[in-house]
Amino acid sequence: MTFVTLEYTLKFRNITNKDAEKVTLENKATIEQLLKYLKDKYGEEFEKEFTNPSGDKVSGTPLILLNGRALNFSGDLNIYIKNGDTITFTYAIVGG
Amino acid sequence: MFIRGVNFNKLIMEQYSKIIYHKRYARQNKMKIKVDLKKCIGCGVCELACSLKYHGAFRISMARIQVDKGPETILIKKTFEVHVCNQCDDAPCVSRCPEGALSKDPKSGVVKVDENKCIGCSLCIQACLYNAIWVDSTKMKAFKCQLCDETQPVCINLCPRNALSIGGIQ
Amino acid sequence: MYGYAGYMLKVNLGTGKISKEPLNEDLIKGYIGGFGVSTRILYDSLAPMVDAYSPENIVVFATGPAQGTLIPGSGRGVFVTKSPLTKRIFNSNIGGYLSSELKYAGYDFLVITGKSQNPVYIAIDDGNVEIKDASKIWGKTTYETQTIIKEELGDKKFQVACIGPGGENLVKYSAIIHNFHAAGRGGIASVLGSKNLKAFAIRGDKSVEVPNTGEMINFYKEIAEKCAKHPSLPAYGTTVALGTINKMGCLGTRNWQTEVFEGAANIDGYTTIPKYKIRDIACAGCPMGCGKVQEIKEGKYEGALAKGPEYETLYALGSMVGVDDFDALVSAARLCDEYGLDTISTGVSIAWAMECFEKGILTKEETDSIDLKFGNRDALNEIIKRIAYKKGFMGDLLAKGVKEASEIIGCGSQYFAMHFKGLELAGHSPRGVKGWTLGYSVGWRGGSHHDGRVHDIDYPKTFEERALKFEDKPEIVYKTVHRVLIEESLITCRLFGGYYGPLEPNENNLKILKLTTGFNLTLEELWKIARRIRALIRCLEVRDGFNRKDDINAPPLRILNEPIPEGPSKGAYTKPSEFKFMVNKLYELMGWEKDTGKPKSQVLKELGLSEPKIRKN
Numbered sequence: 001m002t003f004v005t006l007e008y009t010l011k012f013r014n015i016t017n018k019d020a021e022k023v024t025l026e027n028k029a030t031i032e033q034l035l036k037y038l039k040d041k042y043g044e045e046f047e048k049e050f051t052n053p054s055g056d057k058v059s060g061t062p063l064i065l066l067n068g069r070a071l072n073f074s075g076d077l078n079i080y081i082k083n084g085d086t087i088t089f090t091y092a093i094v095g096g
Numbered sequence: 097m098f099i100r101g102v103n104f105n106k107l108i109m110e111q112y113s114k115i116i117y118h119k120r121y122a123r124q125n126k127m128k129i130k131v132d133l134k135k136c137i138g139c140g141v142c143e144l145a146c147s148l149k150y151h152g153a154f155r156i157s158m159a160r161i162q163v164d165k166g167p168e169t170i171l172i173k174k175t176f177e178v179h180v181c182n183q184c185d186d187a188p189c190v191s192r193c194p195e196g197a198l199s200k201d202p203k204s205g206v207v208k209v210d211e212n213k214c215i216g217c218s219l220c221i222q223a224c225l226y227n228a229i230w231v232d233s234t235k236m237k238a239f240k241c242q243l244c245d246e247t248q249p250v251c252i253n254l255c256p257r258n259a260l261s262i263g264g265i266q
Numbered sequence: 267m268y269g270y271a272g273y274m275l276k277v278n279l280g281t282g283k284i285s286k287e288p289l290n291e292d293l294i295k296g297y298i299g300g301f302g303v304s305t306r307i308l309y310d311s312l313a314p315m316v317d318a319y320s321p322e323n324i325v326v327f328a329t330g331p332a333q334g335t336l337i338p339g340s341g342r343g344v345f346v347t348k349s350p351l352t353k354r355i356f357n358s359n360i361g362g363y364l365s366s367e368l369k370y371a372g373y374d375f376l377v378i379t380g381k382s383q384n385p386v387y388i389a390i391d392d393g394n395v396e397i398k399d400a401s402k403i404w405g406k407t408t409y410e411t412q413t414i415i416k417e418e419l420g421d422k423k424f425q426v427a428c429i430g431p432g433g434e435n436l437v438k439y440s441a442i443i444h445n446f447h448a449a450g451r452g453g454i455a456s457v458l459g460s461k462n463l464k465a466f467a468i469r470g471d472k473s474v475e476v477p478n479t480g481e482m483i484n485f486y487k488e489i490a491e492k493c494a495k496h497p498s499l500p501a502y503g504t505t506v507a508l509g510t511i512n513k514m515g516c517l518g519t520r521n522w523q524t525e526v527f528e529g530a531a532n533i534d535g536y537t538t539i540p541k542y543k544i545r546d547i548a549c550a551g552c553p554m555g556c557g558k559v560q561e562i563k564e565g566k567y568e569g570a571l572a573k574g575p576e577y578e579t580l581y582a583l584g585s586m587v588g589v590d591d592f593d594a595l596v597s598a599a600r601l602c603d604e605y606g607l608d609t610i611s612t613g614v615s616i617a618w619a620m621e622c623f624e625k626g627i628l629t630k631e632e633t634d635s636i637d638l639k640f641g642n643r644d645a646l647n648e649i650i651k652r653i654a655y656k657k658g659f660m661g662d663l664l665a666k667g668v669k670e671a672s673e674i675i676g677c678g679s680q681y682f683a684m685h686f687k688g689l690e691l692a693g694h695s696p697r698g699v700k701g702w703t704l705g706y707s708v709g710w711r712g713g714s715h716h717d718g719r720v721h722d723i724d725y726p727k728t729f730e731e732r733a734l735k736f737e738d739k740p741e742i743v744y745k746t747v748h749r750v751l752i753e754e755s756l757i758t759c760r761l762f763g764g765y766y767g768p769l770e771p772n773e774n775n776l777k778i779l780k781l782t783t784g785f786n787l788t789l790e791e792l793w794k795i796a797r798r799i800r801a802l803i804r805c806l807e808v809r810d811g812f813n814r815k816d817d818i819n820a821p822p823l824r825i826l827n828e829p830i831p832e833g834p835s836k837g838a839y840t841k842p843s844e845f846k847f848m849v850n851k852l853y854e855l856m857g858w859e860k861d862t863g864k865p866k867s868q869v870l871k872e873l874g875l876s877e878p879k880i881r882k883n
Contacts, residue, residue, distance in 0.1 A: 009536060010497045010506065061726055068515045068834020069729040091497040093507045093725045094761055103417075137555040139548035140363070141486075144336050148479055154334050155473035156370065157423070164422060165363055166547075167445045168413055170559060171571065174544055233471075254336075254483070256490050256553030257546075 002029050005086045006038075012062075012089040015045045025081065031066070032077040034087065061092040107172065113225065126205035128183040129161065129241055129249060130263025138165050138176040142251035142260060149250045150239075158232060160241040161251050180251075181228040181241040183207050189220035189229055197238070204243070211237045268477050269331030269783035270294065275373040275395065277388055279461050280321055280380030284395050289374055296874070298779070299330030299374060301357045302755035302799045304346035307377060308355055309802055314809040314879070318350035318453075319436065319460035321381035327368065327427075327466075328376075330757040331782040334369035334474035334550075336482055338489040339759035339766070341366065341549025348810075349452040351438045351611075351667050352688040352712055355806045357754060359716075360427070360442065360449035361549040361557075364468065365757070367425040371470030381461045387428075388466040389419060400464035404434065407604040408443035415467050428465035429455040430606030432654045436460060437665040439611035439690070440654075443603055446547070446557070446573035450608035451689065451714060453667075477784040485781055490553035492765060499761060500546070503556040504577035505535020508584070514725075515833030516698025516733075518691070519585045520640045521617035522684050522824055525695055526833035529590020533580050538592050547573060549759070556761060560596060567597040575599040575609070578715075581693030582613025587620060588640030598646040605654035614690035615664045616649055618672065618683055627677045634658040686820045687712030696825045696840060699724050699732045701739040703840040704848040707820035709747070710803050716760060718743040719750050722768035733838035740851035745770035748796035755799065756782075771796050797857075798873040801865045804858065805878035814863035817849055 002025040008016050025034065039047045049062050064071045065088040071079070081087070143159035151158055164177035183200075187207050190198045197213035198220060200206070216236030220229050229240040243249055243262075252260045267289075274287045297303045304326040316322045325347040332340040343365025349356035368376060371390050378388075382397070385404040389396045398418075403411050412426040425444065432440030433455030440455035441448045449455070458464075476482050493499070498506050511517045512530035519527040531537055539558060547557035562570040575583070575595060583598045584590065602609045622628040623638035630637075634652070636645050638660075652661030663671045668690055672683035684691045686706040692715035696703035705718020715721065720742050724732045749767055750760070752775045758766055766774040771792045779785050779792075787795075807816075821840065829839040853860055857869035870877060 009509070010502075063510070063726050065513055065834075068513050070514070070726055070732075072728055088513055090510050090513075092764070093510050093721070094496075094499055094504060094764065137546045137548040137557075139341075139552050139555060140550055141336065141553065144551055145483075147473070148336070148483070151473060152479060153473035153475040154336070155471070156366075157471040158473075165425075165445065167409055168416075168422075170446070170545065170547070170573075171409060174559075174561075176547075254486065254490070256493065256548075257555065 001025070002027060002081055002083050002085075004034075004081055004084070007086060007088040009088070009090040011049065011091070012046075015049075016042055029081050030077065031064075031071060031079045031081060031087075034081060035077065063090050063092055064088065065090065104172075126183050126185065126263075127243055128205075128263045129180045129243070129251065130261050131178045131180065132259045132261070133175045133178065135257045135259035136163075136176045136178060137257055137259075138163055139256060140165070141254050141256060142178075145250040145254040146244070149244050158239065160239055162228075162230075179226060179228045181207060182226050188223040188225070192219050192223035194219060206243050207240065208242050209238050209240060214238050268475055269335075270299070271329075271369045271372050271374045271472065271474065273373050274375045274377060275390070276377045276379070277395070277397065278380040279378065279382040279386065279397065279463060282397060284397070286373075296795065297799060298752070298755040298795060300328045300755040300757040301344050301346060302751065302795065303375065304328045304344065304357070305355065305799055305802050305806065307375070308346065308348070309806055311379075312348065315811065316348060318348045318353065318457055321461065322379075323348050323457055323460075325378045325454065325457055325461075326375055327364075327378075328757075329365040329368055329374050330755055332756045332758055332778055334366040335476055335782055336486040336551055337758065337778055337782060338486060338493065338551070338553050339762040340757065341552045342757045342759050343368070344754060344757060345442060345449045345454045347454050347457050349454065349689075350436075350456055351453045351669075352710075354710060354810050354812060355803060356452035356454065356711055358442070358449040358452050358454050359754070359757075359760075360444055360447050361759070362445045362447040363425045363550045364427050364444045364447075366550040367468040367470055369470070369474050370472050371468050372472045376466070378458075378461065378463065382463060385462045385464050387415060387464045389424075390466065390468045390470075391419070392469060392471045404464055405431065407431065408606050409604060411465055412443075412445070415465055419467060419469075421469060424467040424469045426465055426467045428606075429458050429463075430604060430654070432456070432606040433459035434464075435654065435656050435665070437607060437653060437656065438667045438670075439608040439615075441602070441606045441608045443606050446559070446603070447549070448603065448608070450610065452711065453608070455606050476782055478781070482781050485777070486553070489762075489765060493554045496554065499554050499556045502535040502539050503558045503574070504761070505539060505558060505575070505580065507577040508580045509534035509536050511693070511695075512585070513834070514698065515830065515835035516695035516838075517585050518581055518684075518693055518695060520588050521586060521614075521621045521682055522691070523621070523682075524832055525698055525830050525835060527585040527590070529588075530585065532590040533584045533592050533595055542592070542596070544571075552759070554761065562593045562596050565593055567593040570597040570600050572596050572600040572603060578693050579609040579613070582610045582617075583646065586613045586617040587646065589643040589646065591643045594643035594646060598650055601647055601650045605650065607650065607654060610692055611667065611690040612650060612653060614684055615653070615668045615671065616646070618668045618679070619660065619664060621682055622675060622679050627675060627679050631659075632663075633660050636660065681823045684822050684824070685713050686822070687816060689713035691822070694721065695830075695835070696821065697733070697830050697838045698835040700734070700736055700838070700840055700844070701732075701742050703821055703825060703845060704739050704852060705743045705747070707845070708743070708817050708849065708852055710807060712820060716750055717747055719746045719760070719763065722746075722763045729835065729838075733835055736840070736844040736848055739848050740855055742769070743852060744855040748793065748800060749775070751796045751799045752792060755795075794873065798875065800856070801869060801873050801875055804856075804863070804865050805870075805875060808862075808864050808878040808880055811880070814861060817863060818846070821845065
């Protein structure tokens with residue numbers, strides 16, 4: 001069993017209606033599997049955030065952080081999640 | 097009373113006289129641009145759209161909707177102020193005009209300026225308590241909101257926060 | 267003429283001469299407008315080695331063809347002068363309604379020279395320009411000043427920009443304030459202060475014309491629709507960047523001793539906006555509305571109201587000084603606005619002093635008995651006041667900026683004086699996002715997060731790519747800096763970097779140029795203009811005696827020696843060997859001589875520029 005904390009901000013918070021939640025995944029779960037689980041749980045709206053946002057690829061690009069480090073979610077997602085990991089769903093930083 | 101150089105008493109009196117006027121003269125069921133000040137962000141896109149419509153160029157001093165951009169309005173009133181014609185029923189500008197250049201359209205209720213009659217005397221400006229009529233000093237003619245497009249005036253069309261709408265019912 | 271007003275307004279405060287000159291077509295063809303043209307004005311009219319506070323220094327307030335139109339993000343203008351902090355050319359951008367009003371008054375540029383004998387302000391009332399007495403408002407804070415000037419001129423339609431006590435007292439990082447907006451960085455306000463220029467007020471009745479109004483409206487609508495869907499800016503402005511950057515472990519904390527701030531959640535926009543926001547505000551013609559006015563309604567700091575604080579201020583007056591009390595932060599930010607001080611430089615300077623104090627390098631005597639420990643939120647307001655008035659040992663010391671202050675105090679404090687080339691470091695980690703080390707070091711402004719804006723490209727990358735990899739950074743910085751120069755000349759807002767960027771000069775820039783002026787440039791021609799501007803800036807630096815040594819010695823030693831000690835970006839830093847590689851590679855891309863950093867002669871020739879005459883000291 002893998003226990004992880006999921007954090008949601010901005011639009012993800014609106015979609016899931018939560019700031020954070022703890023989920024239990026099977027052993028050797030990957031990010032890919034987690035995403036599938038969340039897309040099933042939260043439906044089309046959640047799924048839409050990860051389909052290719054046309055045009056403004058950078059402003060408004062979703063950002064998934066695994067323990068604070070960004071994942072290239074259009075790349076290889078067969079990354080194993082460990083017990084106690086925190087995965088944050090947020091957006092690209094605009095500031096400064 | 098001055099707070100940081102702003103004449104507070106003057107502001108209060110202006111507000112008070114507006115409330116009295118509004119209760120006495122203004123009605124709700126007519127065509128006019130309605131402003132939701134809670135949504136207004138002071139961008140002035142309405143001014144740009146309006147001046148583009150009437151002058152084909154960006155000339156916001158000629159816009160028929162005018163935004164007070166602060167910082168006083170925000171510091172004291174915590175909101176922007178938007179001046180656009182209230183299309184009053186018993187419009188004081190209409191009764192004040194010595195040339196009969198202002199009249200209320202019987203069908204739409206919109207108060208219109210007849211440029212052939214207007215001499216640019218500015219008495220309408222003094223009469224208006226919404227500060228929503230101005231004079232073009234190059235042409236010496238008054239100008240005001242006349243609901244450029246009755247279905248979708250350009251300011252409403254372009255306002256990024258939907259702060260503007262057509263007020264009232266026919 | 268489409269886009270441009272067609273005139274330059276020149277005011278000599280010494281002689282009182284006011285002149286209006288038609289805009290030179292070659293100037294705009296070669297440099298577009300805004301910062302680009304201002305660079306040329308400075309190169310032609312400002313002698314090398316002139317002191318920033320000399321009457322000879324020139325201040326330009328510049329607009330570009332986009333100002334006064336419906337181009338989203340065009341509510342920006344730029345001040346250009348020689349900075350007292352970096353001692354070289356400096357551009358400081360400001361939002362609000364100032365730049366569009368200058369266009370409506372009939373001018374593209376306001377060029378201020380000389381020094382007035384007495385305090386004055388400039389009133390530009392459409393075609394009529396006057397220099398007016400400012401003795402009654404000298405000493406007043408910035409909001410007061412704007413209100414009084416508008417009352418004196420009898421028209422609330424005037425847009426006013428002014429300096430506060432900070433600029434008057436020649437604080438090296440004092441800010442120019444207009445409405446709630448600031449031209450914060452570089453101390454340009456103190457240049458105006460040295461000229462006895464308190465403010466300028468602008469109002470105009472003229473029009474700005476564009477070739478195709480229908481296409482302009484379509485472009486506005488297209489971008490406005492995207493703005494409405496932006497995940498963070500319309501609702502939170504830049505305030506939520508703090509939480510995310512902290513989560514990534516690259517938030518400058520306690521003078522960059524670490525990059526994880528335990529109090530971040532308390533000052534992150536996600537927490538504060540629902541509680542404190544009372545209004546959104548926008549700059550001229552902008553559908554994004556990223557400004558957030560926040561008000562503290564109770565407690566010790568009741569009544570404190572400020573636009574923002576924006577991300578940079580949350581970093582500088584929050585994590586950098588270890589303060590997570592939002593009320594205190596808003597109050598401090600408001601004070602900086604009232605006095606006219608750059609929040610970034612103020613916060614970084616105080617943070618440096620705090621580290622000195624904790625290490626025993628500054629004594630309680632020197633801090634005027636203030637317990638200058640990290641996290642002392644009650645001390646913030648007191649120190650800010652002292653800086654604005656250069657009061658006491660601490661106020662006077664910190665008003666010089668962290669570079670000079672650390673040279674005076676010495677004892678190794680230069681190691682953690684967090685500036686590049688004299689400009690205090692902005693809130694973007696040179697260790698956590700390695701490209702920043704290069705961008706800050708080779709940029710003409712040093713610690714400005716705009717001169718090599720890797721932001722839009724590198725922040726979303728994986729840890730390895732943003733913090734460890736270094737080979738790709740020169741090309742990224744090379745591309746982004748040229749795009750930023752185009753944006754600074756058109757002028758469009760940096761927050762539209764996602765829509766108009768994000769990397770190099772591109773079709774969007776071309777489109778904006780065409781929509782405003784009718785000019786139909788190719789991408790190659792646009793790139794050439796960008797390269798010309800960059801080369802001319804470099805020539806200005808060369809003429810003032812700067813060279814490779816200033817780039818290669820720019821990073822604070824903390825960046826080149828100390829890895830980030832903890833958090834998600836633990837271990838990241840810029841190795842000296844990596845830094846050397848990046849600088850050399852960037853020089854190559856720029857076409858600069860490896861040993862001196864001067865643009866190569868054939869590059870200058872290609873861009874139509876002459877050799878900068880280097881004056882030996």
